[in-house]
Amino acid sequence: MKIRLKFIICALCILSTTACFRTNGTADLGHLGKHNQIFNFAGVEDLHKFLTYSDKRVPLVSAHRGGPDLDYPENALETFQRVAYKTPSIIECDIALSKDSVLVLMHDETLDRTTTGKGNTIHKTLEELKKLRLKDTQGNLTSYQIPTLEEALAWGKGKVIFTLDIKRNVPYRLVVDAIRKTHAEAYVALITYNVNQAALVNNLAPDLMISASIRNADDLIRLNDADVPDTRILAFIGTKEADRQLTDLLHQHGILCILGTMGNLDRQAETRGDQLYAEFIERGADILSTDRPVQAAKSLQYYIRKRGLSSPYID
Template identity: 60%
Template sequence: MGGDFRYNAHRITLSSVDELYRFLTYHEKRYPLISAHRGGPSKGFPENALETFENNFRQQPLIIECDVRTTQDGVLVLLHDETLDRTTTGSGKLQEIEFSALKKLKLKDPEGNITSYRIPTLDEALQWGAGKVIFTLDVKRDVSYAAVIDAIRRHKAEAYCVIITYSADQAAAVHQLAPTIMISASIQSPADLLRLNDHNIPDNRLVAFIGTREADKPLYDLLHGHGILCILGTMGNLDKQASVRGDTVYSNLVDRGADILSTDRPIDAGRALQAYRNKHKLTSSFIK
């Protein structure tokens, strides 16, 4: 990592949910960001681990996408899979194991190497992230939105949390439970936005996940016209393209309309976006 990439102004400091709305509302000088998919795992750093979050946060202003599941005794933890086998030294379904047993397990990095790191709770993550990052929380099917919202409120984390949803009905359920909390909604067509509007979800409560392929210009223009930022998932094909063709792939995606890149290559993509921000003299009062 080059010296130009490690810089001091990298905390996303939001003191209220109104500031979150302002930061995540589109305007011509919007500040494009990286979202580290599953926290941005790499060699020595497992997915959904606080140590991995810290490693990536030290490099750049960051959104962290992470996965929320629940143990048998109702403790909310960060884990992507239903089972423990792939990412931990344990085995079996998480829902069938009490939290006390998880404390004995260690996390594996993407290459399967055992680390000294352990499965964090959502509470620990929210406590760590205050004044540092924005979380987008992927709430798995076995977890109630109400439980996650309770945790967010307990930590007064509404100013730095966004809940991921996959349908207008899910978005409406979250909005009904917590009208102030921001929602990442799947919007890949004008009809998707209309369904959200029909549920009376205000535009300033939304960021749009437009999928893992670029949107066409009319969709970008529609969403930006509503003040809605667009998250493009580069994990998969677009990350592979960038690894082959060069990291300017990422800045080109932003040039064409993407606002947030959800990537498995946060360091490389982040370097490209920092160059883009420097070139276009993009700054934010919320980056400290």
Template identity: 60%
Template sequence: MRRFAYILICISTLLSCVACFQAESKVEYAENQLVFNFKSIDDLYQFLTYDENRYPLVSAHRGGAFEKHPENALETFAFHAKKRPTIIECDVQLTKDSVLVLMHDELLERTTTGQGRISSFTYDEIVKLNLKDTRGDVTRFRVPTLQSALKWGKGKVIYTLDVKKNVPYSLVVDAIRNAQAESNVIIITYSAGQAGQVHSLAPDLMISANIKNTEDFSRLASYNIPDNRIVAFVGTKEADESLVERLHAHGIMTILGTIGNLDRQATKNGYQVYAEYIDRGADILSTDHPQEAQKALDYYIKKRKLSSPFLP
């Protein structure tokens, strides 16, 4: 009898272990499954072309940092990617030995355990540093290379790459080519001239162009960049309705930077404010509060029964 009971206990334990293994396997799969089903860059063009049923998105500014999750860290990107289809805005700097890494500041002090200019250190020196979170607390996370970010992000996120002033666009384009990441990258530009430069280097890549008024739009038009290669950053305040209508008529989606005052309005008045920005013509919200913004967009998407063939 005791032997029979012992056998039952062993079988029960074995089944429990199998169940735990299966649960862990499901979690692992959920973390690594593809989010954006882009088979080619043409799918990215289509997904980011405006129509009345466009799927609004959140862009996590500097990767969406919060407590224990530093800015420009792959671990922070992964946290957001597990929960929702996300655009990750991140920053590209260059080390002394010409390695492209993700970091916003030229100086190391604010976001890492290092000191001095990033351009004064080799990547082997940079990679030994730890990243700090939004409170300044040191984490176990390290500074990632652009190459590692592009490799990890394929199918999981869309990147908007903020290329800092001392970084040649050609190096960034080469990194995108090497990672075969064309279908999940947008390069940020700050003037029509910069947009034209990127387009001449890589006519197939998507560009985020500063278009805050009709004059900006006219200057950009002189570079003959196809409309389906452009998303328009309209600034950190809501754009004039006439500009939004003109951009939408060209199939160009808008990015509204809620960082700063508009994020504060949402914090003060409730996260439903983010949905109101979408109602008034924004298509992508670049925010320091991606989790709160997504709550509003989830409700907006569900209420309007929006979907996309490129999303699960």
């Protein structure tokens, strides 16, 4: 009897160890559960139409780094899902590269601030990265893992729109390949910081949406001269409100304007009241890139109801 009991305990230990090894090697995302569809895009053309300006457009929040909060780390699928449950959202997340050339979600070059690891992300294999756990905004340890880009894209279909911030030394080609592999074209835009980057992305994947930095009319002209079409552009207009002449010009070209409220404008809203988010929309912004997506969304939901706005692409 004792021998049999020892055998059972040994077998359970082996199974437990094997299960842990599998989880570390390939993320088990079953704990995220089912999620109703939010965005209804039949294909990439629907995304283009949805992200084209009209006076009936539905304003959106873009959750900066996925919308981290207490118990919810940045660039974590669990954090993305928390935001997506509360409001139709754009998820802005950061793409880094592992030692074995796997695309993962990570903002910093080093692992120290946001994980239980140390050193540079690029010096760790995916297997090593999957053994780490993510920390929340207060530095508290969570049970969540670093996701791969492919895991995030596979999860996000119908749930969110991604804007992908591609970190230094990450080839755009690898990101485009991951988008193609997961058939994510209809819910992704790539972030660029200058005309050369925007032109490169457009040449690699002319069907994809591009978030381009546009601070004045000359920036738009340079993008047009580089053959980046207006129909593929989202304009990031900065972290302070732009001149109304610029937003009007962009709207005339059918281009939506992303205002970065993370930082000073978020602090203003927190101090003066969240209705300020709706005022940003009233004054020309269309998408708010914010560190307070839940609070901003509540303000925009009131704005949307008051004006009777809707979209056939939001369920």
